[in-house]
Amino acid sequence: MDLREVAEKRADAKIKFEENLYKYLIVNVILAIVSFVFLKSFWLLVFVMFFWGIGVLSDFFEAYSFEDIMGINYRERKIQEELSKMGE
Template identity: 75%
Template structure:
């Protein structure tokens, strides 16, 4: 896998996370308004926020944290092998 393919993969993961986060915020805002006005309870909002939030966190870790950490580990191993 060349550098361009790796960069495209990272950018795609970041775009996916950002899109999912925007959808999460918009939909949960709408559900919060509906819950406040019509239902007078927030169990539906809590349910949606929790389970969808798990997916958003997963996308975040795939896009930002895990990729950079993995790359650092690979670079360390390559430098050890070169010595």
């Protein structure tokens, strides 16, 4: 996998996260207004925020954190660490 493909993959993951975050915020604001004005309860809002929030959080980790830590070269880095420990 060349450098451009890796960059495209990272950019796509970040775009996916940002789009999902904006949708999450917009829908939850609308649900909050509906919940406060019409329903007088918060169970729908909490339910949606929690489960959709898990998806947004996983998109965040995919786009910004785990890819850097456990990315494409993670296995190769671990192999090199083991080789250096063994003296090769």
